[in-house]
Amino acid sequence: MNSTKTKPLIDWCDEYLIGVEELDYEHRDLINRLNELHEQLAHHDEKAMIEDCLGEIHVRVEAHFALEEHFMLDNNFQNYTHHKKEHDDFLAVIVDLIENFRTNPELRYGDELEEQLQHWIVNHILTSDQELRTLNK
Numbered sequence: 001m002n003s004t005k006t007k008p009l010i011d012w013c014d015e016y017l018i019g020v021e022e023l024d025y026e027h028r029d030l031i032n033r034l035n036e037l038h039e040q041l042a043h044h045d046e047k048a049m050i051e052d053c054l055g056e057i058h059v060r061v062e063a064h065f066a067l068e069e070h071f072m073l074d075n076n077f078q079n080y081t082h083h084k085k086e087h088d089d090f091l092a093v094i095v096d097l098i099e100n101f102r103t104n105p106e107l108r109y110g111d112e113l114e115e116q117l118q119h120w121i122v123n124h125i126l127t128s129d130q131e132l133r134t135l136n137k
């Protein structure tokens with residue numbers, strides 16, 4: 001309905017790179033998904049569309065974590081258990097956020113929702129995921 005593009009929630013920057021091609025590719029993809037969610041929330045798109053977008057984020061985050069955990073195990077990453085716990089905790093948070101969104105009809109909740117997703121993902125990429133840089137040969 002509204003064709004005006006909203007300013008992206010997150011601009012990709014090279015600071016996010018960890019130097020592992022497939023993981024960097026997926027990080028970029030996750031940021032694109034968050035920007036898409038932001039766009040939908042900004043335009044007050046249909047609740048069902050936003051739910052689909054959230055579902056897609058959930059699926060992609062889950063697949064990304066699996067790939068990253070494989071990479072850590074293959075490279076004998078010593079902080080694996082801690083890193084995996086961060087992933088598992090965040091997946092539980094996403095499930096809760098989606099459930100809350102489903103039961104809360106107010107789209108205003110979207111601001112808080114995208115803020116939490118953005119904060120965790122960007123923060124994780126800039127801290128924990130950066131430790132994987134040292135594994136890259």
Ligand SMILES: [Fe+2]
Pocket residue numbers: 068083087124128129
């Ligand atoms: Fe990670």
Ligand SMILES: [Fe+2]
Pocket residue numbers: 023027064068125129
């Ligand atoms: Fe990651």
